[in-house]
Amino acid sequence: MSSSDPDSLVLTLLGTGCPIVDPNRLGPSALVRAGGQNLLVDCGSGVTQRLVQAGCPGRDIDALLLTHLHSDHVIDLMQLVISSWHQGRQRPLKIYGPAGTRKFTTALLAAWRDELDQRIEFECRTSVEGLELDVEEVEQGEIFSIGGLAVNAIEVDHRPVVPAFGFGFRFNGRHLVLSGDTTYCPGLIEHAQGCDVLVHEVFIHSQIRPSGGTRSSRTMENVASYHTLDDVVGRVAAEAGAGTLVLTHFVPPAFDEAALEETVRRSWDGRLRIGHDLCTVDVGGSEPPGIGQ
């Protein structure tokens, strides 16, 4: 169950919310640990605080995987870079992301260049490697394999955001799949066949209403069209034959859990977990995937 077990593949959901601010569910991000690697998936609001709470400060992240460049998934990237540097990071941060990632990170660093230069000079900082980003734009397929951990990018359907990825992690005979942001996506289901744990986003269509000024019915229709609805996500897990379905990226972030479970249960009778911030899942462990605080 612990990340110190060399044979385990451990997932920690860091933030399970969405752009709507909720103090209990921070922005989307997750930590995957296996084979001595600490991989961060996305960089939602509050990710650096959650990493410290999870016992893995940003300093110790080996690579960041970006599903796509929507603001709720990258908003705290600069905070991650700066806080990791203050935590003593002395190596560049490797980032794997979709086309456009390099343009985004170059502009982000440029916006902070003057502040960084002044700080480095005035504070007589000697190490600046921890402020550097090493970006690799990826396509569908295996991204890398290290320490027995193989990571795959899976193109998902989040149109008009193209490309957008989910990620698959295989380690020691275990298979974990994270959907990223997507509507019902046959390619994701194909990749996730027989996986131990499928972590999937969900748009709780039955519990969100148009709201004057910010969400018209047209807004709701369009947003729903590129996410996976609460009455569809169970079918995704069933068609994938997943061992356990873990839900995350809840829109809205405050909702009736029992009602959501009842909706998902109409098409999914396997193991189901409503994720929450800092819950941990031992993927494919000897016992059924456990979720602890």
Ligand SMILES: [Zn+2]
């Ligand atoms: Zn998105």
Ligand SMILES: [Zn+2]
């Ligand atoms: Zn999102």
